[in-house]
Each structure stands twice: as C-alpha cells, then as structure tokens.
Amino acid sequence: MAKESFDKEIQFLRMLSLAGGAYSRQQFAERLGISVHTYDKTLRNLKEMVTVLQQDLTTEQGTELSEWLRYNYYESADPLLLFLFRAKSLKETESIRLTLLLTALQSEELTAKELHDGCCDQMPADSPLPDEKTIRGDLKYLEEVGVIVRVNEKRPYRYKAANELLDQLTDDELLDLFDYVDVIANTQIPSVQGYLLRDTLKKALRIRDILPEATETHRYKYHYHSRILDEAHLYTIFGAIKQRRTIKFLYLSPKKGMNYTSQNTNPLFERESAGITDSLLPLRVVYDHQYGRWYLIGYHSRTGIKKLRMDGLTQVEEGEPVEEEEFAQRLQQLEAQLEYSWVTDTNRAVKVAVRFYNPSRSGANFIRERVEAQGQWGTITEESDTTFLYEITVNEIFEIKPWLRSFGSSCEILEPRWLRKQFMEEWKEIKSYYESL
C-alpha cells in the first residue's frame, strides 16, 4: 500500500498560514494547482479535525480556518498547526477499539483475552465485534509505538499503559515538566514531538484537576508557527542520511510557486508535470532563524551541492544506497563550503566591513547587543565612543544584506565599495517611498 502522504495538507496549511485570507476559494485552488472540488474536500477535512480537537471553537460554525489560525495569537502558546500531525486516516471502529484498549490499561494489567472480552462488551451496538486476532494486532501496534508495555515474561502476556513517567511525578513535578516541555518545544528544534508531549502533559494536568489556566502562563513572541510543517519531512531525510541513501522527490520550487501574479502559475502538488522529479544524496538540513524556514542540502550527481527549500519537497522517498566513503567525502566538501555561509550560500567569499553607530540615547546599547547576539562569526572592534566596527568574511552578500539593512541608519557599509553604493541607492529610494506622504 502506498504510504499516506500529507503533502496536500502541508501545502494547504502553509498557504493558509502565510497568505491567510488573501484568496477566494477559486484563487486559492488555482494557486495550489488543484480543482475547487479538491480544495473544498481538503478544507472540509481540516475543519473537521479542528472542530473535533478544539471543542471550544465549535460554537462559531462560520469561523474560517484562516481566522482560526490567527485565533489567540497573543493569548496562547498552543501550537495551532500541530493538528496537521493528527491527520493520519483511521477507521472509526479502529479509533474506538484503540481507545477502549488504552482506557482499560490505564490502571489495570490485562491479557489479550481479557481485553478482547472487555472490548466486545463496550463496542457500540452498531459496530462489528472485533475478533481476538484483531485485538492482538492492536496490542502489537500499541506496544510498538510505546504507549503500552508488556509486564511479564511468560504467556499469557499482560499489558499496561506506559504512563510510568507521568504516574511517578508529584503534581509539582508534573507542572515543572509541563513548563520545560513548553519552553523547549517553543524555543528549540525539532519540536513536533515536544508539542505532542505538551498536549499529553496538558491532559495529565487536567486529569489531576490542576487548573486549566495553569498551562497558559507562558507566551512566546515573534514565533514562526509554520516552521513545524516542514518537520514533516525531517525524519524521512534523517533516515536516508543515517543509511547513506539518496532520496527521490518531486520538487515544486516555492519561488515559482508563490509567484502568484505570473500567468503560468503554479507548480504545486497534483500538477505533477510542472514540478521536477529529482533525486539527490541528502547530507544536512539547515534551519534559518531569520524566516523560520528549512533547507535540505545534498549532493546532486549532475550539479554538485544543491540546496532546496523543504517546503518545496513532496513525495519524498528513500532511494539507492551509496558507499560510506562517498558520503563522507561529500559531507566534508559541504562542511567546507558552508563555513562562511550566512545561511546556505556557497558562492565566493566576500569581506564585508561595517561601521555601527551606538544609540544616542543613554541606557542599554541595543545596537551592540544585537550585533553581538546575531553577528555570527563576525568580529567587533572598538572605534570611538559613538561607533564600533564589524567585519565578516561571508559567502556572497545576498543573505547578510537584509540583516545589515534592518539596522537602518545605525549601520554604514564601508566595504566592499559596491555594496556601500547599493545601500546608498536603496536608502534614497526607500526615502522616496515616504517623502510624498
């Protein structure tokens, strides 16, 4: 059976979270390269999930999904896009069965036979009764994903829920654990499993009657929510790297894809002919903190080192194995090339010299603090009471330029001269944007 792919949902949610509200149903479908019918179906499925998961939101029937994504932006640390990872399809009877089994095992140790009996007693009247083989299959699955454990060595095996981690903690410790998971999932990567755990812990706190507000004391400002969508491919890529295998995929260039105004849009999923089927040897993934975006970096047999936006990857599958020696050589080559990359640029290195101006107001020197915190491997030299110098050798200037520009008039480019000239011209033009106002 083909592996269920969530490419469509991922693309859909990304567009919704980035360009939320911009498009009509027709425009949205066109830009994703799908029919309006498929659009409606995808939206209906996603809405159904949201409704089931967020019972408090169901009252507002007409709420658009894009509105929901904006919901509580300032009030809650709940990861809104996490529900993507809850999309795996499942028959209703299976979800009932697995829930019954897990519920029975919360506080008791039971055998497959006992579980089968209990399950048959509790299945809704209109559902077919499971046979014991099905129950054994379910138990095998639950054991594999680690939610139950076998407690004895000899048959008949007895099982129980694998909740020891939670059961062993006092209320106070559980609260500390919730906080830690909340902080780490929000501030570190990867975070999907952390957010899933955060959800589990939230429930555990609720079961112990610890106030629901207890989970809403922390907030995270300037957070890239859509970053968790890209983690969907992370483990496939990781698996391939571990096994030194190539991957095959269909690449839909997000650059072209998001160029909504051009006539011949749009190479997203379903219009497969517009994407490029390709393969490469994955070496590393890069997370760019400036935009909250991921890149896959690998070695391509024809073009050498190649960087692809993770959000353009679909239909990712493992391919052929390569020799360890080849992998090591490519990786070493990549690491050398990435040494001076601000993000992923591997073009020629340029030396950039900049003069920064300290803020004229007294108090904290936020310019200096920011350069120290974000200037990566660049060096700082004192110049005067009001200025300091910053020098960095970096691969090309395209990736560092926005960062330098974000300092506005607190930053003056000294070298290279052509970059200095570019900044002069750009600032003149930006000035003209606002002069007429």
Next chain:
Amino acid sequence: MNPFEKIFNFQIISRLEEAGSLALTSQERSWLKTMLGHPAAAEAFSTETLRKLNSLLEPEASIEVGEIIIEKARSKERQVYHPLLRPLRRIIMQNQGIQLTYAIKHGGERIDPSGFPHKLEYNMYKREWYLQWYSTRQRSLMSTKLRNIVSANPAPIPAHRIEGLKARISRLLDGLRESACIQVIPVYNAELSRILSTFSCFDKSVAFDEATGIYRITVHYMRDDSEFLLSRIRFLGLRVKITEGEQLKQRMLKSAEMAVGRYGEE
C-alpha cells in the same frame, strides 16, 4: 520515527480525552530524553526531579536527528530558562500579587510592593524572558526582564480584587493594540513567499487585488512591538512599503533620511 503515527490521530485523541485516558508514546519520551540534555534542564527542575526523570527515561532511545541539523542566523541563546520562571509561574497560577525589586535602566533599583503578574513572555528574537505585570502603584502595565529582577515575592491580594485587576490588564492590553498596512511592491511579487515569511511571526492577514496584482499585509501588533516590526520592514528594503500607520511611516522616513545622510554625497 514517524510524526504521522495513527496513535496521534485526532479521533483517538478526542476519544481518549473523553475517557480521561492518556497515551504517552516512545517518540515523546525519546524527544524528552534528548532535550533533558540541554543545559536549561538543570534550571528547570530540582536535582531530585531531574534524576528521577533521567532514570525513568533511561531505557528510551535518544532522538539523534539533531546531528543533521545546522542552525543558521540564530541569535545567541542568552537564556532559555531563568531561575525565576518556577516561582513566578506559580504566583501567576495562584492569582497572587507580587512584591518586586528590579533594576532600572539608568542604574539603581525600584521596589514595587503591590504588583499583579500577568504572563511570562519569551522574546524569540532577543532570546530573553520578560515578566508582564500590572503595577498598582504606577497604575500601568509593565514589562520587566527577568534578569533585571532582583527579588520577587508573593504578596497576597484580596480575592475580591483579582477579577478587577485582570479586567484592567485586559483593557490596558487592548489599548496597546495597533495595526499597520504594508504593501508589497508588485515587481517583487516573485519573492512573495520570503516577504510573507518575514511577517509570519506576527498576527497578520493578507489581501490580494487581482486586478492590480497588489498584495497588502495588515499586521496587528502591540505598541511595544513596533521597533521589531520596523526592523523587519527595513530587513526587506525596497520590497515593501508601509501604506497605513502614520507613526511607522514617519519613522521609516526618518531612518531613510538618516541613512542617506550617513553616506553623504559620494
């Protein structure tokens, strides 16, 4: 490891919730085991709890995916945890008041005997924790860096005042809400994905005019976020222009004039 396991399926999750049952997977435990290796763990737990967690997680596999990830353009991690997070979150949760001593900008300390804490806020950009609280003395909303707090002690507040204080905080917060409209200059529409990503850390909505091909991004932000918003706008340079938001426009004009002035006539 598959983050799309059927055990995470939304119907199971909702049924489990109804039944009051928990399903803790090995993926979640493995993630936790790996993340307990972060230095922040030492500040987040008592020694005893940390030892207990490590021993409970001992049989789990670690998540090794970190090996293949390179993080770029990240702010130095000044602080992930702060020792005050634990006591402060408990004071907030219990609706208690707070007596704060904190360092102020130009040197010296200030004592506020009767504050009411609201939220703990982490600024992802500065990588730093803040306490948002209401000062009954100054009758205003404050945001104080945890590293500037010298001491924080619970100060009981009469139960009948709590709802009033919460309502006041929420009114004050509403008063800080602002919005601005940022237009994408159409020649840069090809870079739309990057432009939208730049603002994706804000509460925003996007409008598209098919006839003119113009995208307009309405950003909703709190007044004290305006510096960061401006830096994101400068980050994008010529690609965007503020069309609504008088103060922001004035600020952009001023920075552009000053920046041009830095270079003089060459």
